[in-house]
Amino acid sequence: MSNSDAEMKLYDDKCAQLQQESEIRFAGIVDKDGQLIAGGFKEGLIPHESDETRLQAFLEFVSKTSIRKEYDESLGPINYLAARRDKAVLVSFPFPITQILLLISAEPTANIDSLAKKVVGIFTDVN
Numbered sequence: 397m398s399n400s401d402a403e404m405k406l407y408d409d410k411c412a413q414l415q416q417e418s419e420i421r422f423a424g425i426v427d428k429d430g431q432l433i434a435g436g437f438k439e440g441l442i443p444h445e446s447d448e449t450r451l452q453a454f455l456e457f458v459s460k461t462s463i464r465k466e467y468d469e470s471l472g473p474i475n476y477l478a479a480r481r482d483k484a485v486l487v488s489f490p491f492p493i494t495q496i497l498l499l500i501s502a503e504p505t506a507n508i509d510s511l512a513k514k515v516v517g518i519f520t521d522v523n
Contacts, residue, residue, distance in 0.1 A: 404434050411435025413518050414500065419511075421484070422501035430456070433496070476515075478508045489515055 407425045414423035415438040422443075424435035430452075437443050468474075478487045485506045489498040498519065502511060 407434035419503040419506040
């Protein structure tokens with residue numbers, strides 16, 4: 397198994413850990429081109445008709461925002477970006493060194509701060 401294959405397996409495993417959270421519907425790693433490279437929808441979950449469209453639109457927003465650096469010096473880098481919608485909570489976590497994003501879609505009742513703490517706990521040893 398190459399280093400890249402091992403890395404993708406690790407990301408798949410980390411996304412699977414997140415998917416065990418009852419409120420998480422989708423946890424995936426997306427590359428700089430917007431391609432899903434690890435993770436996905438929770439096993440057995442039937443995506444809402446608009447889930448994939450919603451995730452793609454959020455990904456486009458996140459990609460543009462995550463690469464902006466004008467406030468990094470004064471405010472620090474972006475830890476995560478979140479959007480609370482009527483039907484879903486969308487959160488992204490940029491991994492600037494590797495130029496990938498962790499993208500999460502959760503139920504609208506999800507607590508964004510506690511979700512962020514879980515992500516940090518699971519992914520701390522990765523990045």
